[in-house]
Amino acid sequence: MAGSTADPAVATSSALARRLLDIETSDRSSWLDRAACQAVIARGLPDTRGEPWKYTNVNRWYDVALATHDPAALGIEAPDDVLVVDFDDPRTRPLTAAHRGKAFDLEEHPLAAVNGLLLDAGMAIVVPDDWHGEAPVRISDDGPSYQHILLVVGRGASITLVEEACGFTHRIVEAVVEPGGQLRHLRRQRPTPRRECSLVAVHLDRDARYELAQSSRGAELRRNDVVVTLAGSGAQVTVNGAWRLIDREHLDTQVAVNHVAPQGFSRQTYRGVVADRARAVLNGRIHIAAGAKATDAALNTKNLLATDSAEVYAKPELEIFESDVQCSHGATVGTLDEEAVFYLRSRGLSDKAARALLVDGFLREAIADDEGAARLEVVA
Amino acid sequence: MSLLEVRDLHVNVDDKPILKGLDLTVEAGEVHAVMGPNGSGKSTLANVLAGRPGYDIDVGSITLDDEDLTAATPDERAHRGLFLAFQYPIEIPGVSNMEFLKAAVDAHAVHTGLSEPSAVDFIKRARATAEQLHLSADFLKRGVNEGFSGGEKKRNEILQMLLLEPRLAVLDETDSGLDIDALQVVAEGINAFRAGDNAIVLVTHYQRLLNYVVPDHVHVLIDGRIARSGDHTLAHTLEDEGYGWLDG
Numbered sequence: 050m051a052g053s054t055a056d057p058a059v060a061t062s063s064a065l066a067r068r069l070l071d072i073e074t075s076d077r078s079s080w081l082d083r084a085a086c087q088a089v090i091a092r093g094l095p096d097t098r099g100e101p102w103k104y105t106n107v108n109r110w111y112d113v114a115l116a117t118h119d120p121a122a123l124g125i126e127a128p129d130d131v132l133v134v135d136f137d138d139p140r141t142r143p144l145t146a147a148h149r150g151k152a153f154d155l156e157e158h159p160l161a162a163v164n165g166l167l168l169d170a171g172m173a174i175v176v177p178d179d180w181h182g183e184a185p186v187r188i189s190d191d192g193p194s195y196q197h198i199l200l201v202v203g204r205g206a207s208i209t210l211v212e213e214a215c216g217f218t219h220r221i222v223e224a225v226v227e228p229g230g231q232l233r234h235l236r237r238q239r240p241t242p243r244r245e246c247s248l249v250a251v252h253l254d255r256d257a258r259y260e261l262a263q264s265s266r267g268a269e270l271r272r273n274d275v276v277v278t279l280a281g282s283g284a285q286v287t288v289n290g291a292w293r294l295i296d297r298e299h300l301d302t303q304v305a306v307n308h309v310a311p312q313g314f315s316r317q318t319y320r321g322v323v324a325d326r327a328r329a330v331l332n333g334r335i336h337i338a339a340g341a342k343a344t345d346a347a348l349n350t351k352n353l354l355a356t357d358s359a360e361v362y363a364k365p366e367l368e369i370f371e372s373d374v375q376c377s378h379g380a381t382v383g384t385l386d387e388e389a390v391f392y393l394r395s396r397g398l399s400d401k402a403a404r405a406l407l408v409d410g411f412l413r414e415a416i417a418d419d420e421g422a423a424r425l426e427v428v429a
Numbered sequence: 430m431s432l433l434e435v436r437d438l439h440v441n442v443d444d445k446p447i448l449k450g451l452d453l454t455v456e457a458g459e460v461h462a463v464m465g466p467n468g469s470g471k472s473t474l475a476n477v478l479a480g481r482p483g484y485d486i487d488v489g490s491i492t493l494d495d496e497d498l499t500a501a502t503p504d505e506r507a508h509r510g511l512f513l514a515f516q517y518p519i520e521i522p523g524v525s526n527m528e529f530l531k532a533a534v535d536a537h538a539v540h541t542g543l544s545e546p547s548a549v550d551f552i553k554r555a556r557a558t559a560e561q562l563h564l565s566a567d568f569l570k571r572g573v574n575e576g577f578s579g580g581e582k583k584r585n586e587i588l589q590m591l592l593l594e595p596r597l598a599v600l601d602e603t604d605s606g607l608d609i610d611a612l613q614v615v616a617e618g619i620n621a622f623r624a625g626d627n628a629i630v631l632v633t634h635y636q637r638l639l640n641y642v643v644p645d646h647v648h649v650l651i652d653g654r655i656a657r658s659g660d661h662t663l664a665h666t667l668e669d670e671g672y673g674w675l676d677g
């Protein structure tokens with residue numbers, strides 16, 4: 050047939066969209082604007098032709114998304130005084146009204162629209178103004194397929210969120226950090242044969258701080274989207290990521306740091322070790338809007354290839370619309386320094402022990418052991 | 430039986446002959462200085478003793494305590510008691526100096542059948558030894574050699590030697606780049622290590638260090654061979670007259 054054959058990818062994606070829209074939406078789906086979610090899905094879901102999904106075959110995730118899903122309970126532990134309430138709870142309505150859609154744009158994160166329609170568990174966590182304490186909020190245990198966690202850190206409050214591995218299909222962690230508040234976020238992702246996607250979306254008010262330490266083992270398909278908006282002046286963000294992938298594991302990390310207000314500070318550091326036929330993708334974007342004066346932003350990513358067959362696609366992406374800024378970036382892909390291996394062996398370490406120690410040290414440039422590097426259980 | 434015996438060593442690097450028939454015998458309790466002009470093969474000798482990859486032994490043998498190490502891996506040589514202080518120590522960010530030192534000492538303990546020292550005992554010993562070398566406790570917490578000055582790196586090598594207590598220490602230009610104070614500290618470290626049951630091969634370009642660590646034997650390496658050997662006075666002759674008179 051000459052000429053106008055339909056693009057099979059488009060056909061697949063719109064068929065998927067129709068099937069998704071036919072699924073009975075969850076009662077909780079009013080959390081995100083149901084109409085907006087439906088509109089995003091109807092307009093077409095992402096496919097592998099789009100740049101953000103170039104390296105991750107999202108069709109494989111749709112297979113899971115369309116399968117019957119698991120409505121297990123979501124386990125959240127929190128210190129006293131920190132409110133944990135279901136989205137159905139009347140107390141969360143004012144929060145919804147105040148914060149819904151604040152930290153991410155549905156159009157840019159269409160899988161969040163799927164999450165919005167099929168939501169199994171939606172929980173709001175509210176940290177009161179000026180709250181300080183050692184005890185973290187902990188999200189753990191096997192959870193349901195579609196989750197949305199909204200964390201509001203009050204003015205001047207400071208808290209740690211520990212996110213353990215959990216068998217979700219799609220999870221949204223959305224955080225709004227009010228002026229002077231601080232959120233430290235530890236994400237530990239274990240190896241899994243699952244296909245899962247997640248979105249971490251953070252909105253920082255004036256002088257608020259956010260620190261993410263994410264250590265990831267691979268999955269059959271794992272996609273982590275992170276978007277942080279420095280919306281108030283003097284906000285600070287540190288995003289640190291370390292990963293170790295083996296076999297045919299796949300990890301796609303997409304991070305966007307958006308400087309909107311002046312005097313913002315951001316640091317992104319990524320270290321990865323990729324072996325066998327595994328594939329790691331890192332796209333780190335720094336966006337500096339006009340008017341975000343005196344911004345100081347930096348991104349640094351290094352990957353070690355343990356075998357020739359491993360794949361790494363790592364790139365920084367800069368979009369700068371303001372001249373009064375400092376912005377630096379660096380990306381390297383390499384192998385272990387054989388001089389360093391010899392140095393350690395000359396001190397009596399076996400070849401294997403030397404390589405393991407070097408890999409450990411390499412990953413620790415991004416993530417400390419207590420933040421999860423030790424859990425990457427590195428063996429070279 | 431000698432502690433170290435090097436016999437007729439021929440070594441190629443990138444197919445280029447560097448050592449061309451070198452013999453060296455070191456007895457327990459001795460300090461040997463190996464001197465020579467730049468490019469004469471001193472570091473090649475030090476590296477080949479430690480088993481650095483890429484240094485192919487064409488002919489010859491290396492024997493330590495009657496054990497043939499010619500084909501041994503670098504870690505096997507270390508377990509037998511061989512230690513090389515690097516001319517250019519490597520920086521390893523992310524691995525703390527303390528963790529590195531403990532890993533090295535533990536690796537030796539495992540191979541000598543001793544139990545690993547407890548963390549507390551080890552930290553005490555490492556701190557005391559660092560202090561002896563005028564290295565503050567901060568150096569033990571930092572990444573291995575990370576951001577150390579040249580002199581600090583060299584002292585860190587001596588720290589490793591003192592903690593590992595090797596049978597044979599080969600020190601490659603450990604004196605270069607040191608100011609006079611640091612040189613004395615390093616020399617004191619070497620003299621503290623010097624004992625009847627071990628031996629030291631000092632590779633150096635200058636005789637300066639030899640004023641503080643007086644060698645039993647001095648060898649001059651020229652174009653891959655030992656051109657002359659003598660006692661410590663040979664170093665002074667070289668200092669006064671240079672290497673030119675030994676050529677050809």
Ligand SMILES: Nc1ncnc2c1ncn2[C@@H]1O[C@H](COP(=O)(O)OP(=O)(O)O)[C@@H](O)[C@H]1O
Nearest residue numbers: 442443447465466467468469470471472473474
């Ligand atoms: N890794 C190497 N690759 C290529 N050539 C080398 C290497 N190491 C040493 N050489 C060469 O071997 C010779 C001896 O070098 P070296 O042993 O470093 O001398 P010295 O330590 O006495 O200054 C020099 O010509 C040097 O260029």
Ligand SMILES: [Mg+2]
Nearest residue numbers: 471472516602
């Ligand atoms: Mg040299």
